[in-house]
Amino acid sequence: MKSVGMLIVCLSVACTFATGAAANTVKITPLGSHDGEFCNNDRAMVFEDPTGVRLVYDVGASVAGATDPRLGDVHVMLLSHAHGDHIGQNKAAGPNAGTCARPDTVTAGLATNTGEITAAKNSAIMLGNDMAALIAKKVEVIRGSAIVNCAESGLSRDTVVPLQAPCRADVQLGGKRTFKMAGQSKGVQVTTVYAEHSNNIRRPMLAESARVPLVADDLAAYVGHANGYILVFSNGLRVYLSGDTSIMGEMKTIIGDFYKPQLTVLNLGATTMPSEEAAYAANTLLRSAAVIPSHANEAATEGGKLKAGSRTEEFVKLVKGRKVHLPLSGRTMEFDGKGKCMAGC
Numbered sequence: 096m097k098s099v100g101m102l103i104v105c106l107s108v109a110c111t112f113a114t115g116a117a118a119n120t121v122k123i124t125p126l127g128s129h130d131g132e133f134c135n136n137d138r139a140m141v142f143e144d145p146t147g148v149r150l151v152y153d154v155g156a157s158v159a160g161a162t163d164p165r166l167g168d169v170h171v172m173l174l175s176h177a178h179g180d181h182i183g184q185n186k187a188a189g190p191n192a193g194t195c196a197r198p199d200t201v202t203a204g205l206a207t208n209t210g211e212i213t214a215a216k217n218s219a220i221m222l223g224n225d226m227a228a229l230i231a232k233k234v235e236v237i238r239g240s241a242i243v244n245c246a247e248s249g250l251s252r253d254t255v256v257p258l259q260a261p262c263r264a265d266v267q268l269g270g271k272r273t274f275k276m277a278g279q280s281k282g283v284q285v286t287t288v289y290a291e292h293s294n295n296i297r298r299p300m301l302a303e304s305a306r307v308p309l310v311a312d313d314l315a316a317y318v319g320h321a322n323g324y325i326l327v328f329s330n331g332l333r334v335y336l337s338g339d340t341s342i343m344g345e346m347k348t349i350i351g352d353f354y355k356p357q358l359t360v361l362n363l364g365a366t367t368m369p370s371e372e373a374a375y376a377a378n379t380l381l382r383s384a385a386v387i388p389s390h391a392n393e394a395a396t397e398g399g400k401l402k403a404g405s406r407t408e409e410f411v412k413l414v415k416g417r418k419v420h421l422p423l424s425g426r427t428m429e430f431d432g433k434g435k436c437m438a439g440c
């Protein structure tokens with residue numbers, strides 16, 4: 096009995112230690128279409144600061160609208176650009192609907208998945224100005240009331256969350272905002288950074304008066320710059336979200352040398368950043384301690400394991416000298432202030 100008692104004590108000490116070690120971590124949870132996999136539509140992620148601030152990035156079509164139970168509180172909405180696979184022209188038809196290669200979706204209507212979730216969750220809209228105007232208008236239509244600028248204070252432009260209603264927290268490229276829980280001295284600082292990518296919204300997501308004049312020439316409506324983000328969390332972790340972009344010199348200079356991210360979420364893709372370029376960006380330009388590939392536009396895993404011959408596998412093989420963590424849907428990864436994964440990887 097004595098040894099059993101000791102075992103229980105040891106287990107509880109180990110448990111306490113483990114809880115203590117994980118207390119100051121940033122939690123990152125991919126919200127993909129299929130539990131435990133990295134699938135064709137996957138790019139959505141939830142970031143949770145140790146203080147409790149929660150940000151959602153590029154909900155896309157793998158989140159089933161505002162009622163998706165995986166979302167929880169969304170204090171801040173981030174969107175890299177307005178293409179349908181990021182803003183969410185469609186939303187998930189339900190948990191694990193369809194296959195990993197071809198998930199089932201339904202239309203998100205004029206609201207878009209981003210607009211629907213922002214309206215329902217009372218989120219701050221932390222986007223480039225032109226996109227923020229677009230999303231704010233969609234949220235106004237849903238809620239039937241005007242969306243005002245977020246209350247802010249101080250040089251770091253602090254906004255206290257949770258909010259009572261959605262609000263605009265827009266910036267131009269390079270602008271910063273900070274989001275803090277009430278009573279906390281620290282929070283999450285968010286900066287937009289350059290992304291080399293087009294940024295238009297397709298006609299099915301536009302009101303009729305805007306849509307009709309664009310039909311004859313097959314145009315979409317431009318909505319300002321695409322962007323990436325730098326997130327600086329209260330434990331010191333700096334994360335670069337690339338958004339869709341080609342490989343570019345800013346990854347070395349502004350992002351790598353100045354912001355020095357310890358963790359990068361890097362969007363792969365045959366039309367934007369193929370594996371060879373993405374690996375060069377990770378290894379030589381950005382140089383963060385860890386990389387999470389995203390936006391691979393394929394069923395990259397089966398049973399949670401990388402599929403042979405996939406684009407993601409090709410990328411992983413080319414990355415040297417740093418960790419690569421797969422964004423398996425629903426698996427929460429925890430990172431310390433230096434980009435080291437402490438749990439869930």
Ligand SMILES: [Zn+2]
Pocket residue numbers: 178180181339390
């Ligand atoms: Zn995309």
